[in-house]
Amino acid sequence: MFELHDHSWELIGLYSDAKAGHPPPDADVAEDLASLLSFRAVEASRYDADQALFHAPDYPGYVSRSLDGLQIYVPFPLARAFPGAQSLRDIVAFAVDIGIGTGAICISGSGAMSGTLHHLGDLDFCEYVFEAGDLMGIAALCDSASPSSRTALAAINCKGTVFIAPWDGIRDALEQLTRTGPPATPATHFLKLDYCAWCTTFGPIPATNRVLWLSRDDPEQGDALNSFAHQEAVIARGGSPVRTLISAERIGAYLVFLEREIAAYKDKNPVKALKRALSFSAVVGIEPWYKDAVRLLNHEAVGRTVRQRRFREFAELASSVAPHARSGPQAALQHAAKMTHYTWDTIEIVPDTVLDEITSLLNHISLTIESWGDYNELSS
């Protein structure tokens, strides 16, 4: 039977503390966590596809590499699944293309694990922004007359309102937004940009840039509470990681977030929920689950459902792209269809069976993890 390491027990303890709303046991735990995270980073260094990630001693929990003059910082849970140079170069190119500012932009989601995960449904980014001017740059993106060769803006969700081409009202919405300053509390759907992206490595793929407007005084507060640095590989663009991984409270909150996402998505998007379970096992250190989740996520049965979803989403997004920029995503879709001899919405698979199987597994995982969160209360 797999025996959890003592350090993992402390992480489960932090999870159950967070779930019960208890504060971390004491302030010193952060220092001890720094040692664990540093160790995890040392352990994970050079285990990426290129063996190019090295322990970043000044940023505990991060490993780091350079690529074409950019420094990239990868949190330990993502390190051994991080992509190698070739696909990373494409991912970074996307990031630079869709970034609205010039500061740190992060690779999150399965793109950051594409060194190990074969089947990508989308590419997620999040960008830290500190200046109102950067936010207004979004309006310029909407007005741009020259389409990019690899991305096309499809939609903007600004505080829950979705804008699409011809972008009526977006400038007013952004101006209103910037008047209030960075949100003091986490806001759902604060600002999210949806793109069609395409390249030879990934083919057509939906991409998202979640913009986090943070205060320089405390970049861990406000909208930052909606994201977790532990799942964001930072393309530093001249700087360093904006946020720290060493916070007992945030680690506990991250694990609670993962558990809740597993429960929330196990029926409607079980593949996404399974990735959350993968992240949970990576942070806590449940190696058997990690390996099995990777195997399952890489299974062709899952791959087909992911591809089906991905191309449907891409096609939907492409229909929202401004007419003058639509030829790029449409050509990418046509090329993909030609390459594969079938259209994405007619892939013959057994999605219900596959997804039902994963949901059943996730029900088990969800109940298991949830029950762990209750142990603290029971035992104290």
Added chain:
Amino acid sequence: MTRESLIERIISLTDPPETEQVALEARLKELDDDRLVAMAEGLERLKTRGQERKRRFGPAVVARVEQDIAQVSAHFQSTLHRFDQMIAPDIFGADEESVPYGLARSKAVHDRPGGMMVGGRDVSRPGYQVHAPATGPRRDWAPRHQIFPGRTIPADVLTDALAQLEYRVRQENPAAFIAVNDEGLDVCKVIADDLNLSVLVDVVDGSARESLTWRSRVTDHRPAVGTAMVVGHFAWSGETLARAAKMTIERLHPKRICILVLACSQDALSRMESLTRALPPSEPLAGFEVPCLAADPDVTFGAHRVSITIEQDGYVFDMPDKSRSKILRTDLEKSRALLATQEHRSSEWRSG
């Protein structure tokens, strides 16, 4: 405390798998003294915290959590097993260059044959660290449906068939990988690159041209050749395959040889019949396994394996693995009949 004892202490506190300790030690040696001291002290305290958590949870909870982990693992396994029944497993080649369209894969660095690669660590080979390719990734790989130029094969059918083939290669974990030209070679190149196989031999229609490519980073860790795998195409005669196998045996002295025969023609099954006749009983080739992967009536793609094990006192018959492609199993009954015939023939050969 000396650096060495600090490193020992950290390793003891973190208890990594034995196979990872050497690599971990090397990485820890790169840290300066202060960081090593801080890490050892912090890990020590955190271990104590973890133990305290366990004590507060109580032994029943501890046992329950570990039992939970085992039960979820078992659920994972059963799910994976059911998926394998549905469709060819696709667990190879954790990519550094992702998968355009989900059809082509490039060089794998993580999951190599043996199935136990984790982030560059080959946990199936204790003490060994497999390094990333020195020469960089292969860049001229082709999407899989282009492997058979001029043939009209539905991409999903081919993808599944190749996934099946890779699965077999992976299961065999060959130390040598031999291609018999043409499509066989093309397939081998892609798969060998995917799986980072150590040896690639080209045999062009039995002619003199041949090449032997040793990949030193792997052969360093493989002093002896275990299984050699020969991959050929049905278009090539059984004689050619037999020659390739013989040459492999002579040059590499494998303990075991496995022949994979690819077919993407309408009369693949009849060719299989021809092949088995062409293999001379005097050659050390006996024992056949025919997991037929027939597609639709117009297109048949097969990854037929002829597997033998060379031992002092005879040959051991290998059982086929049970995974089948849902799409490609329409002709399974026919293959079973053929398998029965071959088992009979194989038995006759062995009995002399």
